[in-house]
Amino acid sequence: SAVISQKPSRDICQRGTSLTIQCQVDSQVTMMFWYRQQPGQSLTLIATANQGSEATYESGFVIDKFPISRPNLTFSTLTVSNLSPEDSSIYLCSVGRGTSGGAEDTQYFGPGTRLTVL
Amino acid sequence: GENVEQHPSTLSVQEGDSAVIKCTYSDSASNYFPWYKQELGKGPQLIIDIRSNVGEKKDQRIAVTLNKTAKHFSLHITETQPEDSAVYFCAAHNFNKFYFGSGTKLNVKP
Numbered sequence: 614s615a616v617i618s619q620k621p622s623r624d625i626c627q628r629g630t631s632l633t634i635q636c637q638v639d640s641q642v643t644m645m646f647w648y649r650q651q652p653g654q655s656l657t658l659i660a661t662a663n664q665g666s667e668a669t670y671e672s673g674f675v676i677d678k679f680p681i682s683r684p685n686l687t688f689s690t691l692t693v694s695n696l697s698p699e700d701s702s703i704y705l706c707s708v709g710r711g712t713s714g715g716a717e718d719t720q721y722f723g724p725g726t727r728l729t730v731l
Numbered sequence: 732g733e734n735v736e737q738h739p740s741t742l743s744v745q746e747g748d749s750a751v752i753k754c755t756y757s758d759s760a761s762n763y764f765p766w767y768k769q770e771l772g773k774g775p776q777l778i779i780d781i782r783s784n785v786g787e788k789k790d791q792r793i794a795v796t797l798n799k800t801a802k803h804f805s806l807h808i809t810e811t812q813p814e815d816s817a818v819y820f821c822a823a824h825n826f827n828k829f830y831f832g833s834g835t836k837l838n839v840k841p
Contacts, residue, residue: 722774
């Protein structure tokens with residue numbers, strides 16, 4: 614498995630501000646993934662973060678709104694910019710852990726960051 | 732792309748009874764099917780998974796079955812306990828992405 618921590622665990626932010634979420638993994642992984650889970654809903658992939666390259670964003674998510682950093686193989690950050698109440702969600706970091714360390718491997722999730730935007 | 736449908740959305744059972752959650756998928760290229768349990772305020776936790784070359788897998792009270800022909804897979808929980816109460820998500824892996832079902836809220840009544 615994988616031990617994944619996220620900071621902060623929760624936050625309440627004002628409209629128009631930004632929040633940066635940190636994700637730390639206990640060992641090196643090739644890919645890290647960021648998901649959004651709106652209240653009572655399923656998980657939606659925001660982007661895939663590879664170390665040393667630009668993140669790959671899913672349809673409906675753009676880098677200006679969700680900039681991602683991946684400075685090394687155990688750490689990533691997701692920033693949610695220009696916050697609006699519609700951004701209130703749980704944001705989850707996940708990693709693949711298996712033979713190749715890629716997207717096809719078993720995915721493990723962090724505990725999530727619960728964001729409330731007023 | 733892949734479409735995963737999950738039923739039921741809510742399920743209430745008496746402690747000790749069995750619970751079954753079903754998922755269907757649309758793309759026969761999907762090859763890996765994990766199940767996650769999410770408790771309130773926590774991230775999803777992998778509880779069992781199955782790959783497309785296997786028809787059934789069991790781990791204590793939890794089992795998963797896969798029917799590739801019909802493109803459906805199911806989670807079976809036997810002898811349910813109150814601590815099994817949570818939201819369960821199925822997922823299908825297809826071309827480097829995971830597609831998640833909409834979730835099933837399981838309530839086990841003591």
